[in-house]
Amino acid sequence: xxxxxxxxxxxxxxxxxxxxxxxxxxAAVAAHPPALFELSAVAGLRCxxxxxxxxxxxxxxxxxxxxxxxxxxxxxxPELVETVAAVYRQGDTLERRAVLRTLPLLAIGDEAVPLVxxxxxxxxxxxxxxxxxxxxxxxxxxxxxxxxxxxxxFMGVPLVAVAGLDRRSDPELIRMFxxxxxxxxxxxxSVPTDLRILLxxxxx
Amino acid sequence: MRIFxxxxxxxxxxxxxxxxMNAAGVCAVxxxxxxxxxxxxxxxxxxxxxxxxxxWEPFRAAQFGITHHCALALNPxxxxxxxCVGILDxxxxxxxxxxxxxxxxxxxxxxxADEDIAFAHQLEMAxxxxxxxxxxxxxxDKATGTRRTLDVVRESGIPPERVVVDHLNEMTVRMVVDSGxxxxxxxxxxxKMDEDRMVAILKEYGTDxxxxxxxxDWGRSDPLKTRRVAEAMLTAGFIFDxxxxxxxxxxxxxxxxxxRLDPLGFAADxxxxxxxxxxxxxxx
Numbered sequence: 245x246x247x248x249x250x251x252x253x254x255x256x257x258x259x260x261x262x263x264x265x266x267x268x269x270x271a272a273v274a275a276h277p278p279a280l281f282e283l284s285a286v287a288g289l290r291c292x293x294x295x296x297x298x299x300x301x302x303x304x305x306x307x308x309x310x311x312x313x314x315x316x317x318x319x320x321x322p323e324l325v326e327t328v329a330a331v332y333r334q335g336d337t338l339e340r341r342a343v344l345r346t347l348p349l350l351a352i353g354d355e356a357v358p359l360v361x362x363x364x365x366x367x368x369x370x371x372x373x374x375x376x377x378x379x380x381x382x383x384x385x386x387x388x389x390x391x392x393x394x395x396x397x398f399m400g401v402p403l404v405a406v407a408g409l410d411r412r413s414d415p416e417l418i419r420m421f422x423x424x425x426x427x428x429x430x431x432x433x434s435v436p437t438d439l440r441i442l443l444x445x446x447x448x
Numbered sequence: 449m450r451i452f453x454x455x456x457x458x459x460x461x462x463x464x465x466x467x468x469m470n471a472a473g474v475c476a477v478x479x480x481x482x483x484x485x486x487x488x489x490x491x492x493x494x495x496x497x498x499x500x501x502x503x504w505e506p507f508r509a510a511q512f513g514i515t516h517h518c519a520l521a522l523n524p525x526x527x528x529x530x531x532c533v534g535i536l537d538x539x540x541x542x543x544x545x546x547x548x549x550x551x552x553x554x555x556x557x558x559x560x561a562d563e564d565i566a567f568a569h570q571l572e573m574a575x576x577x578x579x580x581x582x583x584x585x586x587x588x589d590k591a592t593g594t595r596r597t598l599d600v601v602r603e604s605g606i607p608p609e610r611v612v613v614d615h616l617n618e619m620t621v622r623m624v625v626d627s628g629x630x631x632x633x634x635x636x637x638x639x640k641m642d643e644d645r646m647v648a649i650l651k652e653y654g655t656d657x658x659x660x661x662x663x664x665d666w667g668r669s670d671p672l673k674t675r676r677v678a679e680a681m682l683t684a685g686f687i688f689d690x691x692x693x694x695x696x697x698x699x700x701x702x703x704x705x706x707x708r709l710d711p712l713g714f715a716a717d718x719x720x721x722x723x724x725x726x727x728x729x730x731x732x
Contacts, residue, residue, distance in 0.1 A: 285544040286544060336546070337507065
């Protein structure tokens with residue numbers, strides 16, 4: 245995923261006026277980073293929430309515009325980390341979701357892991373699903389990552405939302421999956437289809 | 449029947465209430481910020497509360513098919529506590545959020561000088577952000593407080609049609625109607641208004657610029673009082689269109705002045721022949 249790809253999809257999707265607004269907003273952020281706070285807040289009202297589709301499943305227009313704004317920040321190092329964290333902290337749920345989605349595009353190392361942890365502590369599946377995206381797949385420690393994956397199952401977030409699931413799965417996660425499936429079965433509850441398929445594939 | 453409760457404190461209600469409200473026809477709510485039973489002691493307490501009103505609570509409501517917006521403000525009672533007043537410096541950053549459709553509840557509680565300052569300051573913020581204002585009227589010395597409220601609103605320069613003056617009763621309705629502001633009525637089991645008195649007021653004053661709410665909170669209150677008013681109106685001979693106006697079109701018109709009512713969340717509009725499709729980008 246690249247910013248050019250997001251920009252291209254948005255250009256196809258938005259009205260010319262909304263696209264002009266998005267581009268002007270990115271320029272405003274590049275010139276004056278504090279402008280980001282208000283522009284991020286109103287991005288959904290200005291550009292809508294149409295799904296980007298194609299190669300960016302689950303992304304919506306407001307996510308994409310906010311991502312381009314964040315990528316326009318002319319900052320690096322601790323300043324970039326602090327600004328991105330502040331946008332997350334001061335944002336509503338959809339702004340927070342956009343920050344989490346944008347993390348892999350930012351030169352931010354592992355400094356944004358506290359944001360991922362914050363999102364994983366919530367009870368909102370929209371945040372939990374994006375918290376376990378490509379950034380967490382690279383940066384989150386194994387124990388926290390496993391707990392996050394299990395929380396997805398508890399909250400009905402499909403495992404397909406978890407980036408790098410195959411690569412990062414380990415025997416301990418599979419054990420947790422099996423215990424969870426057994427607990428569901430013992431309670432007379434159904435085992436989520438994606439979990440059943442995953443466990444079946446482990447046995448062969 | 450589709451119902452929009454323009455004033456309800458869902459933070460203090462259970463998920464069971466959400467289920468019952470949805471079953472009774474409540475499709476949308478506005479939750480104004482107010483005091484809790486226990487006084488707050490810091491600005492951080494407000495930050496968490498406001499974050500909840502633009503984060504967790506709309507998510508909780510959506511699970512039960514209800515669209516949740518909010519009004520944010522420093523409430524009149526806590527405007528008297530210097531430990532809380534600092535939230536006014538942070539309020540502007542919240543007033544640009546998309547789920548915030550008004551400034552409120554502002555107004556008077558004990559009618560003090562500190563309340564004067566916070567009320568006037570927040571009306572200025574409403575003007576600056578082009579938002580409607582939800583104004584609470586005091587429970588003690590209500591008529592005096594309401595007269596003073598209308599003076600402050602007039603002096604602020606906010607257009608009266610962007611202001612609802614709430615918790616009115618037989619003693620205060622006339623002056624608010626004459627001011628050009630919207631008249632708000634809270635229907636409670638024991639205090640404030642009841643549904644039959646509400647119907648009598650609607651018969652006398654008509655259905656224009658009038659909002660009816662449950663104002664349900666952590667006290668003895670009932671989140672289904674909007675529905676009870678609808679039933680009392682029909683029993684008293686009002687037609688269904690009057691009910692729809694009072695409990696759906698009026699609150700939509702009032703908060704719609706913010707330009708932020710979420711059309712994607714208003715599934716009920718599909719029944720009214722208004723085809724807002726999910727995900728359609730706004731053409732601006």
